[in-house]
Amino acid sequence: MSPLDLLAAAQPFAFDLLERTASTPRVQAVVQQSLAPAFLLGAIGAIMNVIMSRMIWIAGRIERIEEMGEEAHTERCRRELQWLSRRRRSAQRAISFATAAAVNISLVIGFGFLAAYIEAKIGSLIAFLWVLTMVLLVTGLVHFLHETRLAAMGFGKGD
DSSP states (O other): OOHHHHHHHHHHHHHHHHHHHTOHHHHHHHHHHTHHHHHHHHHHHHHHHHHHHHHHHHHHHHHHHHHTOGGGOOHHHHHHHHHHHHHHHHHHHHHHHHHHHHHHHHHHHHHHHHHHHOSSOOHHHHHHHHHHHHHHHHHHHHHHHHHHHHHHHOSOTTO
């Protein structure tokens, strides 16, 4: 099949797509329906910003301790490094799950627009992605809660 044949075959599809998306009220309705997921995406971004700030502090503290050299590491430094490593793992998991939730909610928005212009019924897929987004977000928040509890308890318990 030549490139011209492909263009000729795609032409009816392109015109059909243009005709379906030309309706301003339809586009406005889809945009309105995507507002809640878009606000959720913004909230996930804000949460990730807070987690990343904490992660940067943890990584900086680990670097400062490791720069002291192995001979300067006391038992207290070793305990702090273990505590910081646990915090870093929790923060990394929180970021991973929050990122997955952000990707998922972006798919919800994209599929929402697609659903307005195709005949296939993908409402169940969109609902599943929405629920999966909530599961991922809650899982990320649980890991963030764990990290903040570790921070609040401190590493020096029993000193």
